[in-house]
Amino acid sequence: MKFLRQFAAATAVVAAVVLAGLAWNRLAPTLPGEGPGGHAFIARGRAIKVLPPGAQPPPGGRPAPPGGRPPPPGMRGDNGSGIPGLLLSDLLKPVNLAVLRDTALLEAAVITAVVILDAGYRRLRRARRATTIRREPGISDSR
Amino acid sequence: MVPVMSRPAPISPAGYRSHTGRRARVAARTRLDFWLDAAILAGYTVAYSYGFTGVVIHEWLGIALGIALLLHLTLHWDWVVRTTRRLVSPRGHDKLIWLVNIALLVAMTLCVASGIAISRVALPELGIATLQSPFWFRLHVLTAEVTVGLVPIHVALRWRWIAGVGRRLLAWRPVRWPR
Numbered sequence: 001m002k003f004l005r006q007f008a009a010a011t012a013v014v015a016a017v018v019l020a021g022l023a024w025n026r027l028a029p030t031l032p033g034e035g036p037g038g039h040a041f042i043a044r045g046r047a048i049k050v051l052p053p054g055a056q057p058p059p060g061g062r063p064a065p066p067g068g069r070p071p072p073p074g075m076r077g078d079n080g081s082g083i084p085g086l087l088l089s090d091l092l093k094p095v096n097l098a099v100l101r102d103t104a105l106l107e108a109a110v111i112t113a114v115v116i117l118d119a120g121y122r123r124l125r126r127a128r129r130a131t132t133i134r135r136e137p138g139i140s141d142s143r
Numbered sequence: 144m145v146p147v148m149s150r151p152a153p154i155s156p157a158g159y160r161s162h163t164g165r166r167a168r169v170a171a172r173t174r175l176d177f178w179l180d181a182a183i184l185a186g187y188t189v190a191y192s193y194g195f196t197g198v199v200i201h202e203w204l205g206i207a208l209g210i211a212l213l214l215h216l217t218l219h220w221d222w223v224v225r226t227t228r229r230l231v232s233p234r235g236h237d238k239l240i241w242l243v244n245i246a247l248l249v250a251m252t253l254c255v256a257s258g259i260a261i262s263r264v265a266l267p268e269l270g271i272a273t274l275q276s277p278f279w280f281r282l283h284v285l286t287a288e289v290t291v292g293l294v295p296i297h298v299a300l301r302w303r304w305i306a307g308v309g310r311r312l313l314a315w316r317p318v319r320w321p322r
Contacts, residue, residue: 006220010213017252021282029278031285099194107188107295114299
């Protein structure tokens with residue numbers, strides 16, 4: 001019962017965010033920092049994905065049409081209209097592992113940086129607290 | 144009524160304490176939290192790597208992540224309520240975690256919602272028409288970029304809990320039978 005109540009509350013929060021997105025689309029359909037950047041961008045209404053050198057386009061991904069903007073080296077168009085089938089061999093293509101490795105490395109780098117910062121901050125705070133206690137022996141750490 | 148605790152739980156961030164009578168329940172809940180969170184992290188990493196997965200797996204995995212996000216939020220709803228109530232005077236660390244979590248909730252929800260809106264395979268296969276407007280394409284890309292930055296921060300801010308539980312769960316210990 002408690003789970004259902006919490007699930008309903010969580011669903012309501014998610015629905016509110018989705019509704020805010022719909023309202024955003026309706027009222028002011030512009031986004032901050034639009035344009036090329038990151039791993040993908042929109043060119044003439046089509047999503048262009050950036051692949052690392054040597055990686056193959058994903059299943060279903062096709063080069064841009066002849067009239068469209070030619071993708072720069074290392075990029076592949078992702079505007080195919082065909083619906084590819086779900087094959088496990090599509091997922092496990094070793095040549096495209098570079099994409100997954102890049103994402104994992106990016107996340108690992110951010111995690112490492114935050115953990116180092118957090119550990120340093122905690123150590124600093126502990127040292128500062130210890131100094132305060134040493135200076136004023138009457139004060140004891142009640143926590 | 145949602146129970147309100149004055150301090151974070153020592154075992155699980157979801158709010159269960161390690162009372163002796165609840166040991167089995169706490170262990171099960173902590174294990175669920177740990178493995179579900181690990182699955183979400185791995186799932187998001189794979190789903191973000193669009194060039195690796197291809198469109199079909201990307202879309203179905205994204206929908207599954209949306210459901211997992213809802214479950215994750217439900218399981219940690221106690222924390223959300225507790226920290227939001229204490230927002231008037233929370234510790235700096237709690238406030239930072241709360242802000243990161245709110246930003247991640249908004250970014251990931253919009254990412255999944257916009258992904259559903261521009262679905263080319265999953266929803267058409269279910270007979271549902273999609274929006275396919277440039278706004279939703281751009282929103283999907285933008286929120287995915289924001290999310291890929293916030294997910295590791297969200298994970299790293301709980302590194303002590305992850306390290307503690309991970310050490311206990313993954314460590315091999317021989318079973319000792321009572322005499």
